[in-house]
Amino acid sequence: MIQEKINIEKNTASDSEVPVIVIKDLYKSFGKNAVLKGVNLTVNKGENLVILGRSGSGKSIAIKCIVGLVIPDQGEINVFGTDITKLSNHELNTIRVRIGFLFQSAALYDSMSVRENLMFILRRHATDLSSEELETEVLQALENVGLAEAIDKMPSELSGGMRKRIGLARTLILKPEIILYDEPTTGLDSITSKEISELMLDIQKKNKTTSIIITHDMECAKLTGNRIVILKDGVIHAEGSYETLEKSDDDWVRSFFI
Amino acid sequence: MTLYPLKNPVLIPYLKNIFNDVGNITLFTVRFFKEVVRPPYEIKEFFKQCYTIGYKSIPLVTITGFIMGLVLTLQSRPTLAKFGAESWLPGMVALSLIREIAPVITALICAGKVSSGIGAELGSMKVTEQIDAMEVAAINPFKYLVVTRILATTLMVPVLVIYADAVGIYGGYMGINIHNEVNLFRYFSQVGESITFLDIFPAIIKTFFFGFFIGMIGCYKGFTADNGTASVGKAANSAVVTASLTIFIIDMLAVQVTDLLF
Numbered sequence: 001m002i003q004e005k006i007n008i009e010k011n012t013a014s015d016s017e018v019p020v021i022v023i024k025d026l027y028k029s030f031g032k033n034a035v036l037k038g039v040n041l042t043v044n045k046g047e048n049l050v051i052l053g054r055s056g057s058g059k060s061i062a063i064k065c066i067v068g069l070v071i072p073d074q075g076e077i078n079v080f081g082t083d084i085t086k087l088s089n090h091e092l093n094t095i096r097v098r099i100g101f102l103f104q105s106a107a108l109y110d111s112m113s114v115r116e117n118l119m120f121i122l123r124r125h126a127t128d129l130s131s132e133e134l135e136t137e138v139l140q141a142l143e144n145v146g147l148a149e150a151i152d153k154m155p156s157e158l159s160g161g162m163r164k165r166i167g168l169a170r171t172l173i174l175k176p177e178i179i180l181y182d183e184p185t186t187g188l189d190s191i192t193s194k195e196i197s198e199l200m201l202d203i204q205k206k207n208k209t210t211s212i213i214i215t216h217d218m219e220c221a222k223l224t225g226n227r228i229v230i231l232k233d234g235v236i237h238a239e240g241s242y243e244t245l246e247k248s249d250d251d252w253v254r255s256f257f258i
Numbered sequence: 259m260t261l262y263p264l265k266n267p268v269l270i271p272y273l274k275n276i277f278n279d280v281g282n283i284t285l286f287t288v289r290f291f292k293e294v295v296r297p298p299y300e301i302k303e304f305f306k307q308c309y310t311i312g313y314k315s316i317p318l319v320t321i322t323g324f325i326m327g328l329v330l331t332l333q334s335r336p337t338l339a340k341f342g343a344e345s346w347l348p349g350m351v352a353l354s355l356i357r358e359i360a361p362v363i364t365a366l367i368c369a370g371k372v373s374s375g376i377g378a379e380l381g382s383m384k385v386t387e388q389i390d391a392m393e394v395a396a397i398n399p400f401k402y403l404v405v406t407r408i409l410a411t412t413l414m415v416p417v418l419v420i421y422a423d424a425v426g427i428y429g430g431y432m433g434i435n436i437h438n439e440v441n442l443f444r445y446f447s448q449v450g451e452s453i454t455f456l457d458i459f460p461a462i463i464k465t466f467f468f469g470f471f472i473g474m475i476g477c478y479k480g481f482t483a484d485n486g487t488a489s490v491g492k493a494a495n496s497a498v499v500t501a502s503l504t505i506f507i508i509d510m511l512a513v514q515v516t517d518l519l520f
Binding site: 064067068069093094096097099101103104105107108109110111120121124125174 | 298382386387
């Protein structure tokens with residue numbers, strides 16, 4: 001295993017070095033297929049961590065473990081200092097409201113309009129807000145992603161890029177401290193991909209959020225990542241900044257950057 | 259010679275699947291009863307489902323109920339006429355409809371329309387990660403999607419059955435009037451004289467069970483669908499088949515229980 005020295009030049013936000021996510025010896029198997037074989041990972045406050053790896057290497061499983069969508073076989077996942085693997089569903093929900101998750105497909109609720117998609121979550125968690133305040137929050141969230149005009153549209157009327165943006169607006173509506181992005185630019189053209197990446201970077205700067213970004217898009221990784229880890233055979237194979245890993249001695253690591 | 263080989267390659271996995279399904283549906287049902295009493299209550303979604311399941315099924319139930327009453331009358335009339343018992347026709351049609359035909363046919367229509375719809379809807383939500391999206395937003399998808407739908411089917415199927423009874427009896431009136439002219443008031447008087455509380459009560463009680471299982475099976479099949487678009491169709495299809503079969507089993511049990519109690 002190669003442990004590249006972390007050399008983060010552009011990291012402006014992770015100065016505090018306060019870990020918000022600490023994963024220790026994470027194991028997960030599906031039948032005989034061992035996906036994660038002892039992943040150890042720390043994500044600091046305000047940092048954008050990019051996870052790279054081949055398809056099926058367990059990147060999405062790892063972030064799904066962080067929000068309790070997948071139950072690990074073994075290991076510890078400390079989020080905000082609490083081991084989420086030991087929490088009840090009710091306790092886990094108190095952590096979940098502080099974490100945003102952008103799904104690969106955006107996972108917008110088909111039967112609801114854009115407004116209802118955002119309102120659905122907000123109304124359940126911001127119970128002290130009046131109807132007018134809820135409406136303002138929804139509009140504000142949509143303006144942040146530049147899609148206020150799509151408020152009354154149905155998800156089926158939106159393009160791939162718009163769906164991602166609305167998904168992002170829905171993720172941000174509860175003002176999460178951590179955002180987990182599962183392949184945010186997959187299936188988008190290069191211009192839209194860049195727009196989404198810039199939006200993610202903007203969110204980090206504006207809201208001081210901590211993010212884990214899973215991607216195959218190296219432009220996105222370069223633009224958004226303060227640090228990159230590469231998963232191979234269920235463990236972290238390499239770790240470092242984009243620039244360091246790009247010049248790695250390991251051919252396999254370098255192959256991601258070609 | 260062994261008649262039932264222990265390692266039957268087809269039978270054993272088939273039985274295993276059935277027992278597995280029965281076990282999982284039981285756990286799913288237990289979870290429903292746990293969640294249904296716990297706040298928060300999704301009242302708005304419950305009424306939305308009542309509208310979708312109940313109100314939107316009215317055209318189909320109207321047509322089916324009317325045809326049931328009409329055909330039953332036309333088919334029964336010649337036989338009763340042979341015995342000179344045509345005057346029994348309104349009572350016979352009403353009793354057949356209320357006790358058996360309307361509950362079972364309406365429940366089967368709901369199994370086809372509602373259970374498959376729920377199976378496909380929840381299955382596609384599962385495949386497109388919409389259910390996961392609710393979970394990560396700290397919203398209980400079981401409470402929002404499953405509890406509301408099961409409660410709605412449990413309440414709406416009996417309402418639709420009562421409606422089908424009424425439309426079917428009116429269909430019977432139209433059927434009689436094809437051959438003889440019978441006064442509407444006299445027809446309904448005869449119907450009223452033939453049926454008792456004990457004809458209506460057990461028939462309505464069993465429809466609550468029909469409704470409960472139509473919702474339960476649709477939700478179970480959709481909520482537990484595998485990943486992949488093929489599983490959406492599989493969930494819908496499997497929901498119809500299992501719900502229809504369950505309706506017949508409940509109907510058979512209901513007859514036995516009614517005979518024992520009343």
